[in-house]
Amino acid sequence: ATLHRLWPEIEKVVKQEVAMAKLGVGESGTGWQLFAEDGEMRMYRREEEVDGMVVDPLKAVHVVKGITGRELCHYFFNPQYRYDWETTLEHMNVLETISEDTLIFHQTHKRIWPASQRDVVFWSHLRRLPNDQDRDGPDIWTVVNNSTEHPDHPANAGKCVRIFLTVCLLCQTRVDPPKAGAPVSRDDITCKITYCSVVNPGGWAPASVLRAVYKREYPKFLKRFTAYVKNQTKDKPIMY
Numbered sequence: 493a494t495l496h497r498l499w500p501e502i503e504k505v506v507k508q509e510v511a512m513a514k515l516g517v518g519e520s521g522t523g524w525q526l527f528a529e530d531g532e533m534r535m536y537r538r539e540e541e542v543d544g545m546v547v548d549p550l551k552a553v554h555v556v557k558g559i560t561g562r563e564l565c566h567y568f569f570n571p572q573y574r575y576d577w578e579t580t581l582e583h584m585n586v587l588e589t590i591s592e593d594t595l596i597f598h599q600t601h602k603r604i605w606p607a608s609q610r611d612v613v614f615w616s617h618l619r620r621l622p623n624d625q626d627r628d629g630p631d632i633w634t635v636v637n638n639s640t641e642h643p644d645h646p647a648n649a650g651k652c653v654r655i656f657l658t659v660c661l662l663c664q665t666r667v668d669p670p671k672a673g674a675p676v677s678r679d680d681i682t683c684k685i686t687y688c689s690v691v692n693p694g695g696w697a698p699a700s701v702l703r704a705v706y707k708r709e710y711p712k713f714l715k716r717f718t719a720y721v722k723n724q725t726k727d728k729p730i731m732y
C-alpha cells in the first residue's frame with residue numbers, strides 16, 4: 493500500500509489523529525465540555541461552527557472489560573459487521589480495497605428529519621501501534637476514517653448532501669496478570685477506548701437538530717458497538 497496515491501495523506505492524518513486521541517480532555521479549561529456520561533463512558537464536545545455550520549468536535553472515552561483493542565478495531569474496520577452495529581446506516585459499499593488494512597467506503601445514512609439525507613466517502617485505515625507506556629504490554633490498535641473523493645461518487649451529485657468527517661478509534665489494552673500459573677482469561681483484560689470525531693454536515697442543518705442528533709446518537713453508538721464486540725468475542729479465543 494506504500495505505492496498508493498493516498499499513502500502520504502493516510503500516514504499524515506493517522507499520526508495527527510493518534511496524537512490528538514492520546515491527549516486527555518485535560519482540565520475543564522481546555523474547552524471540552526462533558527455532555528453525556530454512562531458508567532465508564534464519558535462524552536465530551538467542543539462547540540465549533542464553520543461558515544455557520546455546527547462541526548462540534550467530539551471526544552469519547554470508555555473503559556470496557558473482556559475485549560482487546562485489536563478485537564474492537566477488527567469489528568469496527570471490517571465491512572461485513574457494519575450493518576450489525578451502525579444503526580443510522582442505510583447503505584454501505586466498499587469502493588476500493590487499497591490493501592488488507594485500507595479500504596475506501598461510500599455510505600448513505602438514514603435521513604434525520606428535518607435535515608436532508610447525508611452520504612459520505614472515506615478511506616479507512618487499520619493500524620497496530622507500539623504500546624509506548626508499557627513496553628511489554630499489548631499493542632495499541634487504531635482505525636482512522638477520513639473523508640476523501642472518489643470518481644464513482646462525486647459530492648452532491650445525487651439526492652444526498654455530502655458530509656465530511658475525520659474519525660479515530662484508539663484502543664489501549666491492559667492485561668492484569670492472573671494468579672500464578674493460571675491462563676489469562678477475558679476477566680483479566682481491560683480496554684481503554686478513545687473515539688474522536690469531527691463531522692461537517694456538508695449542507696446547512698439547524699444547529700439545534702445537529703446537536704440533538706449527536707447528543708442522542710453518539711452515546712447510543714458507543715454503547716451498542718462495545719456491547720456488540722463483547723457478544724461476538726465472548727466464546728472466542730482472545731485476539732491481541
Ligand SMILES: CCCCCc1ccc(-c2ccc(S(=O)(=O)CCO)cc2)cc1/C=C\c1ccccn1
Pocket residue numbers: 578580599601604607608610612637655657659689691693697701702705706709710713
Ligand atoms: C443532519 C444529520 C447530519 C449527521 C448525519 C450523520 C453523519 C455522519 C455519521 C457517521 C458517524 C460515524 C461514522 S464512523 O465512525 O466512521 C463508523 C462508520 O459508519 C460515520 C458516519 C452519522 C450520521 C447520522 C447519525 C449519527 C450521528 C452520530 C453518530 C451516529 N450516527
